[in-house]
Amino acid sequence: MYVDFHSHFDFYKDHELDLMINDVDKNNIKVIACSMDLKSYNKNIKISKMSDNIIPIFGIHPWSVKSKLDDLNRYDDLVKETKIIGEVGLDFYWVKEKETYKHQIEVFKYFLKKSKNYDKFLNIHTKGAEELIYNLLKEYDVLDKSIIHWYSGDIDILNKFIDAKCYFTVSVDLNYSEKSREILNHIPIDKLLAETDGPTALEWINGNYGKPSEIINVYESISNIKNINKNELKEIINKNSFNILK
Numbered sequence: 311m312y313v314d315f316h317s318h319f320d321f322y323k324d325h326e327l328d329l330m331i332n333d334v335d336k337n338n339i340k341v342i343a344c345s346m347d348l349k350s351y352n353k354n355i356k357i358s359k360m361s362d363n364i365i366p367i368f369g370i371h372p373w374s375v376k377s378k379l380d381d382l383n384r385y386d387d388l389v390k391e392t393k394i395i396g397e398v399g400l401d402f403y404w405v406k407e408k409e410t411y412k413h414q415i416e417v418f419k420y421f422l423k424k425s426k427n428y429d430k431f432l433n434i435h436t437k438g439a440e441e442l443i444y445n446l447l448k449e450y451d452v453l454d455k456s457i458i459h460w461y462s463g464d465i466d467i468l469n470k471f472i473d474a475k476c477y478f479t480v481s482v483d484l485n486y487s488e489k490s491r492e493i494l495n496h497i498p499i500d501k502l503l504a505e506t507d508g509p510t511a512l513e514w515i516n517g518n519y520g521k522p523s524e525i526i527n528v529y530e531s532i533s534n535i536k537n538i539n540k541n542e543l544k545e546i547i548n549k550n551s552f553n554i555l556k
């Protein structure tokens with residue numbers, strides 16, 4: 311079995327779904343289907359009815375936070391029902407509308423509070439806000455409940471997350487990015503997870519639209535870079551993944 315700990319399965323078009331679900335089931339992949347917002351979560355829930363291998367999770371992505379803030383309490387029931395919270399976090403790099411930043415922080419704090427209350431893991435986007443995220447996770451006492459998704463920030467801050475025993479996903483750019491390989495080499499093996507970030511991340515890296523089975527190539531890259539036998543690596547990542555999913 312493979313585990314894709316950060317996908318955006320709802321990004322697939324409706325007419326592609328049968329094919330993609332078949333790819334998941336045939337290759338025995340468990341997929342954590344992250345959501346961008348409520349609409350995206352509802353689509354992931356619908357998709358999860360097509361295969362037991364799809365695990366839909368609820369969160370509000372920083373890109374979905376607008377300059378006008380929602381009433382966050384309307385999400386309480388969804389946070390209660392979701393297995394993991396995600397995708398949540400902050401983005402001060404790709405998001406150019408600075409007026410949304412304070413709202414991003416407020417939404418993120420809402421999920422941090424819920425993570426602590428309900429003892430749930432968070433699948434976290436950290437782009438351009440790595441240090442602030444570290445400080446907030448520490449303040450809300452949820453560092454040990456954190457999965458840092460596709461980290462790309464400074465090594466100094468990476469080491470703080472590592473010392474705090476966070477989990478990390480690595481993604482589809484390992485064969486393309488020296489920095490990502492360096493980051494992978496820092497991550498302790500017992501905190502390592504793998505992901506594809508859905509169909510569009512690979513497209514961004516090399517122009518190919520990603521199928522779910524792209525996760526097999528991510529495992530292969532890790533196996534080469536870390537010099538670990540493929541079967542052994544599968545066992546390690548499964549164990550780490552099910553420590554969270556149990």
Ligand SMILES: [Zn+2]
Pocket residue numbers: 316317318344397507
């Ligand atoms: Zn994502």
